[in-house]
Amino acid sequence: MLALLRIAKSIVFISSLLFVISILPTHSVYSRDTSPSSSDLGPITVRAFDTDNDAGGSITVEWDDPGYERLSGFAGFLVWRTNTLTGTSDSVEVTPFGTRTYDDRSVSDDSTYSYSVAALVNGERLMSTPSMQVRSSKQWFDGRLTWVLILGLIICGAVIYFIESAKRGTKLFLRRIAGLEAIDEAVGRATEMGRPILFVAGIQDMDDVQTIAGLTILGSIARTVAEYDTKINMPVRASLVMTAARETIKHAYVTAGRPDAYNDDMVHYVTDEQFGFVAAVDGIMVRERPAACFFLGAFFAESLIMAETGNSIGAIQVAGTAMPAQLPFFVAACDYTLIGEELFAASAYLSGEPRQLGSLKGADVGKAIAMIVILVGVIATTIASAWNSESMLWIENLLRQMFSTG
Template sequence: MKAFSYSFTFYCLLGLILLATTDGLAQVESSDSLLSPLLPPSEVIAEDHPGDAGAAIIVRWKLSPDEDRGVTGYEIVRSTSPTGEFSSIGFAAAGSNRYVDANTEDSLTYYYKVLAIDVDKNVSESELSPPARSSPQWFNFHLLNLLIIGGLICGAVIYFIAHAKKGKKLFLRKIAGLEAVDEAIGRATEMGRPILFIPGILDMDDVQTIAAITILGRVAKTIAQYDTKLNVPTSRSIVMSTAMETVKEAYISAGRADAYSDDFVHYVTDEQFGYVAAVNGIMVRERPATCFYIGAFFAESLIMAETGNAIGAIQIAGTAMPAQLPFFVAACDYTLIGEELFAASAYLSGEPKQLGSLKGQDVGKIIAMSAIVIGALLETFFAISGSSFFGSLAELVHKLFSIVAS
């Protein structure tokens, strides 16, 4: 009992001492925060933003020592003279130690200061940065990996094009949707009904539209040989011009220049649903036997494909728009999925340039698959063993494909 009493007294005393000490410490800390001014960021450096076309300066600084004491952010101010008037150009969040001033003139010299701001709106100003001037560079070393991998793939494309030009045969597997093109055109000819070709709703600056026009050329050539009617409504004026040229070329190369008419290709409207309304109208009135939907599509994909289905047309679609592919897969007879769309034009034309490009891209796919498998295995070995050897190799593979924001 006595022992318990001594222990109790000891712990009570210890508790009181601890309470007094921590309270005292807290008071010291509290008075510190009230009395000491906010410390500014230090070592402000401003230099040209590397690997760009000029007009940008990157500002770096060492965080305020009071970062954990309620700093809410940093205001960056600049001037063209060290003694001139400084104006605010932007803010960086607390914890940030860099800011890119992307609004500079290459001919001017700039000076920067960084202001730490806390919750109570206290402001603490850094020293002046050394002078900085933006300038353009010819080469962005941050994108060196892009150059190497892009160069490898482009090199493979050039090699295979040269290979194909020498007359050597390049193997390409069959694509189901393409096998059906001639069959679908033949069906329309037998039924004496037109063929509808929709080249998507985006302009010529979209790679899918370019692929669509290439396929249109091959389709139009077969149509010219079969002497079937073609209808190509477009929603962009430049697409209309390009499609007209392509169809005309196709008819000429098929030896049927006399059968060509400018009416085959016509402009409707740029408005998405206005275009859909018109295409649906054409479908139910002209009742085409075959409908091609090749290119970039959005919400109109299912509306058109359903109408085509309702009139009993053979439908062949091709797009690289992931959100629209399900609708085409569900409503059309054949669908060229993503990359198949781009492969289609090469496959149909049989031209050395296009075939070589496709083979070169396959080299890119081998690189991609190898990188994923090797990288994933290295990551797994690292996760299991914790070996720095595997860790550094995995990091190397990551770096090879990472796009670093400078």
């Protein structure tokens, strides 16, 4: 009887054990599900379309995975392209695990294509049905940059408004910049000492806006130089800058009523080589000992070498550049430095030219917009996160979208 009871208990125990085993998942959640075979899975659905907001030559392929990635022998998806005009087919890419989209940038806008996607399982290609035919094309307007257009129009509109205002004679206020007062002082000092003035308009060509700003300031300095009958020496690194600088100085001398005092040798080409140019400028400084040195334009590694040499000969130095990495050297070694946009402001201030004044005032509008956007954005985000405000969240998202450049 006892034996029968033990047998019955064993049967119940084994049955319970089998029941528990049967309801347990057959695999760990971390292992791949090998239970379905590839034949159990449905077809891969492929969609191909022209890539948005591009200059053509690109088709985007997307597909759905009915479960091939969970198969144990899965190696990836193969994107297969057929040129429907020529009838040729080729494999384009084997995409990495987890990828469901591919941007094919090796297509021509003159052909049409259809795409298939094959699941690579245990060395086999399980091919989808082909997508609809598609042709790539360029978009004339990049929709992602709509806000760039709107903000650009606002700032350009402000620039045009201020230019027109200045042309009509409206006096546009610009604050005085400290370095500018030093220019007349430096020229006067050179005149008293009977020494020349050295002017370097950076080492970039005429396609750099800093060079243009430097030459505009040169026009003002050259006019004072002509009036005071001082000498000016301007070594240049680029031939176009030489031409433009000669025109600028000549015009200044004519304006000052002294065209006879001008000669082309005031501006002379040295070399295009950066440090060859620096060696020459340093040599000129120590030999001619100019009383004033002006470094106004785009500078690179030569900034400290030139400014230090000018400092060592006791010249009064005025520098200006928008190169952030070089500004510290000018600040350290020169008497006055026009920092960043002050260079352009100085150019506008000295020339009094409506177009330059208007541009600067328009840029101020842009800065005001930037400040407002930053402050509003920060306040909106803080309120949105602290009080879960939907309206603030909307403002935050709008600002993110506005200033996204794609």
